[in-house]
Amino acid sequence: MRKIYTTIGLILLVCLIIANYYDLQIDQALLREDNGFSYFFEYFAAGVIGTVIMIGSALVFWTLSFSETKPIVLIISGAVYVLWSLVGVYWIHDYFYGWGLVYSAFAIILIAYLVRQIPTSLAQRYRLAGIGIVLTTFFAMMVVEGVKSIFGRVRFHSMQDEFVLFTYWYKINGERYLSFVTEKK
Numbered sequence: 001m002r003k004i005y006t007t008i009g010l011i012l013l014v015c016l017i018i019a020n021y022y023d024l025q026i027d028q029a030l031l032r033e034d035n036g037f038s039y040f041f042e043y044f045a046a047g048v049i050g051t052v053i054m055i056g057s058a059l060v061f062w063t064l065s066f067s068e069t070k071p072i073v074l075i076i077s078g079a080v081y082v083l084w085s086l087v088g089v090y091w092i093h094d095y096f097y098g099w100g101l102v103y104s105a106f107a108i109i110l111i112a113y114l115v116r117q118i119p120t121s122l123a124q125r126y127r128l129a130g131i132g133i134v135l136t137t138f139f140a141m142m143v144v145e146g147v148k149s150i151f152g153r154v155r156f157h158s159m160q161d162e163f164v165l166f167t168y169w170y171k172i173n174g175e176r177y178l179s180f181v182t183e184k185k
Contacts, residue, residue: 024166046095050104053088053137055111057081059130062115063123084134 019026030037061081064074085108093100118126150172154165167173 020168020170023168024163027166043095046091047103049137050088050090050092050100051107051111052133053091054085054104054107055115056130056133056137057084057088058108058111058115059126060084060134062112063118063127063130065120065123080134 057080061077064077066074069077089101089104089108092104096103115126151169153167153169153173
């Protein structure tokens with residue numbers, strides 16, 4: 001097993017080095033405004049992360065046994081469920097607008113129904129998984145937002161023919177990114 005991990009790690013390292021060297025060329029080939037590739041993954045990622053956030057928050061709340069749980073735990077879990085579900089809804093709505101709200105409403109109802117079907121004997125495991133999802137997504141958002149102001153890059157499809165805005169991922173270029181973001185809004 002260790003050989004497999006080492007081999008995969010080396011392959012990923014070589015791919016990272018190659019991709020880093022040809023970063024601009026890869027971006028120009030794949031992320032042009034006219035091919036839609038970058039938009040697909042931008043929207044796909046937003047839909048997936050919003051749904052995962054809603055699943056995690058539902059696992060935290062709906063796996064509780066309401067009759068046997070202390071009121072303070074119910075209140076905290078309910079607050080996490082409502083607030084974190086709203087974060088997921090916002091994330092999806094930010095990219096899909098009106099259809100995002102329709103999808104989110106459907107997803108929240110379906111996820112709650114499916115989570116309530118989890119057997120009582122497995123509820124604790126799923127609740128822990130939900131807590132893990134909520135904490136992971138929260139801290140990932142905090143790290144990403146903190147790092148953007150230092151290493152932020154202008155999205156490639158936003159710059160199109162202004163390749164002067166292109167920067168490598170490992171270079172500190174937050175000022176350029178932040179000035180571009182404030183100009184666009």
